[in-house]
Amino acid sequence: MEFLGLVNYALFMGIFICIYALLALGLNIQWGFAGLFNAGIAGFFAVGAYTSAIVSTPPADGRLGGFDLHFVFGWIAAMLAAALVAWPIGKICLRFRSDYLAIASIGIAEIIRLVIKSEPVLTNGARGISSIPRPAGDLAYMESQIAYLIIVLAVLIAAYVLVERQFNAPWGRMMRAIRDNEDAAKAMGKDVEFRRLEAFIFGAALMGLGGALFAHFNRSITPEAIDPMVATFLIWIMLILGGSGNNRGAILGAAVVWIIWSVSEIATDRLPHEYAVQAKYIRLFLIGLMLQLVLRFRPEGLLPEPLRGDQRATKSGADPR
Amino acid sequence: MNLFELLNFYVVPGIVLGSIYALGAVGITLIFAILRYAHLAHGDMATLGAFIALAVVTSLGVSPYVALPIAILGTAAVAVGIDKVFYEHLRERPKIVTVMASLGIALMIRAVVQVVWGVDTQTYTRGIVRPEDYFGIRIRDREIYTILAMVALVGVLHVFLTRSKWGKAMRAMSDNPNLALLSGIDNKKVVMLTWVIAGGLCAASGFFLGINTELKSMMGWHMLLPMFAAAILGGVGRVEGAVLGGLIVGIAEELSVLVIPSEYKAAMAFAILLFMLLVRPTGLLKGKVL
């Protein structure tokens, strides 16, 4: 029992890590390779999750859909919808640099959250959508977790391989050139704005897919899931801590941060019984402290971006001058 | 709706709210200008300031306004301490690393507040205060103090920045750090001063939010986004811009219920901000282009 319990817990963590790794990969395309400070991950996550939920649930009264389609269509629709939402946003906002883009994207994510929460005809409003089908959900507890882990792992690996290939292709070199020295890239005749938009949309599509995987795993999606802390900032921590600009770093960061996030609760539960509630606050303190320590001793991330030529001098190119 | 109704229920509350936002936004804008990163722990630092004042009020039994200076000093000290321990060694790193660190600090400060003061909703003074009538304008003393304190604090800061030696050094750092360093400005002192000012204003912002409503452990976190919107709206690095931005965001939020459903009130700050960035990316008063 003890052992099986640990296995079940590990499987669960594996699933969550894969989902978060997808989000971190998406962010890595935007920030690590194109230098776009997107702080509105939660918005694309939500669009993906709700799209897939609407596409794959049985018809329901009072809201859009459901269309009762296979979950694969839901996931594809999630990516398309997130990309579709990202397109006008990118078109308008990508002209802002760095921190301006950050605050603009936070704002857009908040607006998306409010719309999802307040428009019952679209998303069932504050109640959210439940009875979303879960692939292999009819199996027993552990088997269905294993099956779902295999599915999300396959999706993650596919995404990783595709993204990695793109990065090592001329496209990736061009993106880094744009990130590190926009003027030079422009002088070389690259369409900087279009390329940025491309990266923004690709990243958003991956985030949408992550949202869909999350919704199907929980068989429900509610506005509470679009909390900026767990759906935006946590992913930023993962990417920066893992190593931005490095896809493996993004995945490793997701794993490390989620393990800290989750396991820290078990550690603080060892406090005396009377402090059971306080332990939860102390847990958040420890998470914050752990973050400080990693950033202190490993500020370039656990797996830094591989140096291609001398990039040191321009590493902070995307930062304020 | 007559004019007084508009003033009493929409504009005056908007100005009070805007003053609270402004106090926070000034700190954010200074950190942006001099240290060049978004400080995400700003809201929780304001919470800390509010609770320090509460501790003084409950332990010494003094009026909240007596506790305010103590809270300002205490929070300023904490801000400097956090910078020394956690942010200082990240200064040469990409700024995003410090932004992430500040997120961790936000969690840590909130945890400290929750452990020390608990999570119950609290107030400085029990009971309710009905407003006084000044020629048709209904306003409470505490609201007048909020607005006056904001004007006074920002005024003093403005004089300090334009007249004193260290204020000029801060502005120099903001305009051109390399040149400032070359001309012999002590970087460390400027940074410390920035944190003293930002921390103190944070405490004032949290205090006035607390005295106008209640103290909750999440109160600062909820204010963070509007404060950022206000700072950028006014133009990064511009103190008077942050005040203007804060007031605009506050008043716009209150007026917004006249035209849009009230559940979208929180979106108002961002709608204005997006519009602003599109038509005038440097902010209302010409700030830095990041």
Added chain:
Amino acid sequence: MKTKFIALAAGMLAATALASAPAQADVKIGLIGGVSGPIAAMAPAMIDAAQLAVQQVNEQGGIGDGENLVGVVGDSACNPQGGTDAATKAVNIEGVVGIVGPHCSGAVLAAAGSVTIPAGIALITPSGTSPEISGLEDKGTVFRTVPSDDYQGRALARTMKEMGYGKVAVAYLNNDYGTGLANAFKAEYADELGGEITQFAAHEEGKASYRSNLAELAKGGADTLVIFDYGDGTGLTILRQALENGFFDKFVGGDGMKSDAVINELGAENLANFVSSSPVGEQSESLDMFNEAFKGVGGDPDAIFANTSYDAAFVLALAIEKAGGNKADVAAAVVDVSNGEGEAIRPGEWKKAKELIAAGTAIDYKGAAGDHNFDEKGDVPGTYALFEVGSNGFEVITEMK
């Protein structure tokens, strides 16, 4: 550094495994709540109330052959991410036989959908009011001790109509709790009973000022404001600003507004025209017994959802006793110990219940927040009363039908 990190993580895991190994003799239940996050102010009292039930069980003979009942606290942070994480840990690492919580509906849906239903663990939420929870395909494992919003909203509307309230305006928090109550209230008050609702508006939590919202609500000339919100959160801010600025004469709240924070911060003298509904047992002595006991351990019985949390934990304990510690039977036993047939058991009467169970007599728990006769969806029909603020805190004015 990487290796250090992995070593650290592994160390934490190992410590966990070690620490939970010797605890086999205890019977564990998970107390999962939104300790951090938006309802941080409400969660501690709810968890304390559940811990009171655990304490009473242990003082009066424990589970089975005197085994200790242990409440393991988990933090759902009021979001699905935290809810599933906490539930997974409770079920797999702690090996709980049942869960009280999570508190927020979104976390309940996610934790039930991905953890407790597949694992066959009983889950009783004391505060998840969303109708979506009724619709879960839960194989009979998901329950709640809080009646669904629909019932309370309609009962409140009927009672208010009876008491002669006229034109009202409704302000509700924009989440599943506020929206659910407000819509049920509106359906009954305006559509069924022909009452007049002049304004009907949602608000976001955590803003500093709601005066413009109140000014909007006041348009249309209603003299009563109905607030569906939490009394130690935004609801308090709204009530304060309404009182201070002289909007509305009378105030009515849902069960979320019946919070001590309202009296403590605004003063009883200012709340003469404030009433709020709250669930009570059909025999209110059950509620008195709970209030007495909870005050005894330093708790505040008026805290929101404290009585439903207590009931959830006590029913779960009874079910575990009934099921003989057999995890798979706990869910069915929850229905058995509270289906309205058998000897009545009131809050705190663990010893009596234990003896009756041992003798094979049927028992029926009559809780502090209602009789809890679960229907096939795991819901309870509510029994509510309307409370006013008296000199000793909240006092019952009338039963709500």
